[in-house]
Amino acid sequence: MSAELAPGVAPLVTGPSTAPAVPGLRRRATRRRTVLRVVLLVAFAAFFAVPLLALVEFSTRGAGGISGGRSLAGWQQIVDYPDLVGAILSSLELAVLTSVLSLALLVPTMVWIRLRVPQLSRLVEFLCLLPLTIPAIVLVVGWAPIYLWINYFTPRAYQSSPLALTFAYIVLVLPYSYRTIDAGLAAIDVRTLSEAARSLGASWATVLLRVIAPNIGPALLNAAVLSVALVLGEFTVASLLNYVNVQVAMNNLSQQNSNVAYAVATASLAAVFLLLFLLSLASRRRTRGSSS
């Protein structure tokens, strides 16, 4: 076992060399490998594409079944379900609130810690990455009594508002926001920038908003987009704490009118995919620009 794990001492069988001596054999082996790669790629592409295509197909299936014509009825009927529209709006509001508030909580703290209390940086990193190891389904169990208190102190009119989920969602996005902001801050000279601004008489708020923030703009955007994507797809916490967001609403609706539910699912998925894909394109252009 130890010999296998230590590549330096892995025994190489020495014998009469046969394989790569003849160029023709080599070329045939390369061609065979190319064919294998193409076959595998097609298989993987099919596995990943079929469920997505099926989702689109299902949401546009007409009354005549699969062989009948296409119908956009499912998409058009979305507006006929006010609860569903309300849930979509709630999810969008939650996405904005979560991304803005998580940045407002993290950025000042992380800048402050870099400048003044670097001995806390390990603790903050540990706390921010903790949600990666504690499953959301476990956190929900702990959040349930806390949300009873939150409900107790909110005015009756707002008690069922899903916006209360913001508290939990900020925790869920912590690891992703932390990593992106940390990378952003590591790329600039926070100390020099802030000391220059401070010596010119800038307040801490000015330093944060007008000096640091513009310099880590791409990282902030990155963190915000990841938060939005996570919140739009969140189901676990909302459904178990009895709040209705878009995922919960469309899950409830799937028994009743699957065409509409699948149309909303397709739309939310397309939105998230588009956001994440644009993000990866943008970040690649940046890395290429900085390396050249």
Place this chain on the structure above:
Amino acid sequence: MSRGRVTGGRLAWLGSLPFLAYVGLFLLAPTVIVAAGAFTDVANRPTLANIRVLGERTVVDSFVNSIALSAASAVIGAVLGAVLAWVVVTGNPDGALRRTTTAVCGVLAQFGGVTLAFAFIASIGNQGLVTLALDAVGPRPGTGWLYELPGLVLVYSYFQIPLMVLVFLPALDGVRPQWREAAETLGGSSWQYFRHVAVPLLTPAFLGALLLLFANAFAAYATAAALISQGAVIAPLQIRTALTSEVILGQANAGKAIALGMILVVAVAMTLYALVQRRSARWLR
């Protein structure tokens, strides 16, 4: 350094107080509630009754199922993900294939929940695209298995394979072409290179990724919940039952005991992951 700076230093940690307070209230407090609640009854008296729930037949079965599901989807995801990563890495490192695959995998690795369940119901469910297509050319395939453990293994593979690609690509990049050339110069065949160089070198990284995938599948809830609306075949669904059903007297904290059990399983997987990670970092950089 000025004197004001030094005195400011003593109280400087206060600047991180809002963050610490928030995390204390919404991350540490729920964790403590779970851990403490697992050992207390409704009146906060210490008890082991909740822990005894973990020994009940249905709960034990759900944990066994969860571990089997996570292990199966981790192995399938790791093997197929490694194959896909190999396909990508043998191509042009700056080519379109590699860029597209990493971007797509980055998106799909995060994909899950209700929409993923819908996508598979729309493909191989009762009225699914694939089911109907196969029905048209031959015998109608069964569809009930989608809503049971084998179905979950298939559906979880949809995000496990992309995650594996993302985790394993850097490890494959660490394998230098010179090592292959060295093996060939010494007369080694492709198989010998694979068996005696590539596999031993990549084993720690592969095992690490396997553990990460295991933890990922074990923690997943939304996809299973949307696919299986009744019953509780896996541990996360047991928590749903404990949270939503009418609470049986004296078992109000049973959900916390199950949650604690889940934390322990994930902790074991992540600890092993950290150990393996340290080992693989030695060879691949």
